[in-house]
Amino acid sequence: MNDAYIEKAATDLLMQIYRDRRYLWPDQDVIPMMMRSPSIAALVCGYDFQVHSTLGDTQFNRHNTGTRIAGLIDRQSIKIAVATEFGEKVQLFTGAHEIGHLVLHENTVMHRDRAFDGSPLQIPRPPAERQADRFAACFLMPQKLVRERFEFMFCCSGQLRFSDVIAYHLDPINPDRLLYAPKESKERELALARCTRFNNRNLVSLAQQFGVSDSAMAIRIKELDLVRWP
Template identity: 50%
Template sequence: MNRESIQQAAHRLHKEIWDNQERLWPNRHLTPFQMLAPEVAAHILGLDYQLLPNLGSPLFGREGERFKAAGLMNRSIRRIAVSTEFPMNVIRFTGAHEVGHFVLHEDEVMHRDKPLDGSARGQSRPPKEREADYFAACFLIPARLLLDAFAAQFQMKGPFPFTDTTCYHLNPSDPWSLLNAERDSLDREISLARCARFNNRNLIPLSVQFGVSDIAMAIRIRELQLVRWP
């Protein structure tokens, strides 16, 4: 499945949530950030979404790997379960990942996942796992919403320029590490994802605004080409 198809699947869920917001939250006005929750997506899809203290004993995965399950999708009973024993950004990304499996992979009846925060997206993973990861990123961090938040955060549109001045504002103790960062690293993107102060303004980091990990946000910033390179 190509990325455009996955983006469209996430966008259709966004539209369903937006069109049904008065029914979902009568007499309440939520921000888009508050609406972008995996449990809301599950509700729109008619799924039972459960948050449980844990999902049982550690399991054996590929090549004898042992892991504690953090997410479960059971198509036969239309249920998604997510363990609450992990940080909130892991709970949200794992939940969105399971929604992705339900939406994208109709041949999968039962699926379990280890804790996911989006940091494994650049690693070698089975195609269906990469697809569900990308769905989760598109659902939790919509392109348009991130572009608007990014422009408001740094008071500029388009790719962020890493100059002597901007690198100092992002990392006063070591601006050279950003100025000389390798293009294939995520150093610049991570600095933007977790930035809490810029140009003498206190900020809520983008990763916090969207409820995702710094690395998940950094990868999304890279995908949307929000770092300017010479």
């Protein structure tokens, strides 16, 4: 199961939500941002989506492992549940992660997940978890929508060509930090992900717009090759 397959699966689900939008939101016009909803995705897939303050009690953690559970999928009960105790970004990413398990891993009957917001980890994740993470990133940060918002915010068409002027806009105190950053560092992508002022305009950062962590958005910017390096 490669990245292209996973991205297509996420895109297909978003397209299904778009086709069903008049049924899902009968009394309002919806924008693409609203369609990136794990609870709506669960509904389209025929699952009950539940939100609880915690999933740490014996109802959800029968083996009493002591692990704090952020989300779970239960195919027998046809439900997905997420905990609010970890914050909105973790809740959103975890919900999309559970949808990833639902769509990608048909043999998963009951699965519980720890808190995660899509940021890089020092410890490698098992393949199924990486796949669900990838699905969540593609579902919450759709390629077309991210590109459109990125180009509008940073006044570019396609890739943003980094220069001393761009570096100054993003970090007027120490622009050289970004101008000479190693390509593998993601420093430029992080600066773009969290940017709230550019070209004399106040902005809502890309990470905030999409409801994800700065690191998750930086990774997505990197994946989509939105920054041109010399």
